[in-house]
Amino acid sequence: DxxxxxxxxxxxAEGRAANLPCNHSTISxxxxxxxxxxxxxxxxxxxxxxxxxxxxxxxxxxxxxEDRKSSTLILPHxxxxxxxxxxxxxxxxxxxxxxxxxxxxxxxxxx
Amino acid sequence: xxxxxxxPSNKVTEKGKDVELRCDPISxxxxxxxxxxxxxQGLEFLIYFQGNSAPDKSGLPSDRFSAERTGGSVSTLTIQxxxxxxxxxxxxxxxxxxxxxxGDTQYFGxxxxxxxx
Numbered sequence: 362d363x364x365x366x367x368x369x370x371x372x373x374a375e376g377r378a379a380n381l382p383c384n385h386s387t388i389s390x391x392x393x394x395x396x397x398x399x400x401x402x403x404x405x406x407x408x409x410x411x412x413x414x415x416x417x418x419x420x421x422x423x424x425x426x427e428d429r430k431s432s433t434l435i436l437p438h439x440x441x442x443x444x445x446x447x448x449x450x451x452x453x454x455x456x457x458x459x460x461x462x463x464x465x466x467x468x469x470x471x472x
Numbered sequence: 473x474x475x476x477x478x479x480p481s482n483k484v485t486e487k488g489k490d491v492e493l494r495c496d497p498i499s500x501x502x503x504x505x506x507x508x509x510x511x512x513q514g515l516e517f518l519i520y521f522q523g524n525s526a527p528d529k530s531g532l533p534s535d536r537f538s539a540e541r542t543g544g545s546v547s548t549l550t551i552q553x554x555x556x557x558x559x560x561x562x563x564x565x566x567x568x569x570x571x572x573x574x575g576d577t578q579y580f581g582x583x584x585x586x587x588x589x
Contacts, residue, residue: 459505462516
């Protein structure tokens with residue numbers, strides 16, 4: 362799987378949008394961008410994934426650049442419960458292969 | 473419906489003892505994964521099951537680690553002669569899979585925190 366680069370930490374005020382960047386400059390044509398998060402003392406939780414089009418679900422939006430070398434996860438109205446480590450993972454979809462986690466971004470939402 | 477469950481939630485053992493960690497995947501999920509997360513470290517893959525067979529065991533750190541899955545459901549991760557460096561949170565995940573159907577989202581359990589004294 363392609364390597365991803367994320368900032369180690371970010372802060373966000375409650376109620377504001379949290380924009381978490383991820384670089385994946387060596388992504389292959391058949392690889393998707395996945396986002397998971399891990400709230401303290403819990404297992405990772407799937408958030409969203411996409412190939413090249415922007416995606417939105419009830420949790421977040423995913424914006425992927427046209428060249429697919431980077432993406433941004435957007436939490437439109439961050440809450441204190443969104444404080445977690447966010448992992449950007451690049452992998453082939455439709456595949457039961459393992460997830461390879463990097464170090465992620467620790468998002469701290471403050472009141 | 474019920475998510476992935478793991479037991480025990482916490483396990484403290486003495487160095488040299490054997491431990492068994494259990495994972496109950498989401499009903500109907502045929503793919504099952506074990507990961508571990510050491511203090512201050514990232515998540516690392518251990519082993520993957522498809523049904524009862526394990527096509528990928530590449531992450532098991534030593535021959536003291538083994539895992540099995542029976543009936544295509546419950547899985548047990550066994551660590552023999554535990555060492556202090558085995559202390560970590562052991563996470564299990566499951567994923568639905570069937571021929572011709574996409575099922576690649578992995579759903580994680582809460583983990584088992586293992587402490588080896």
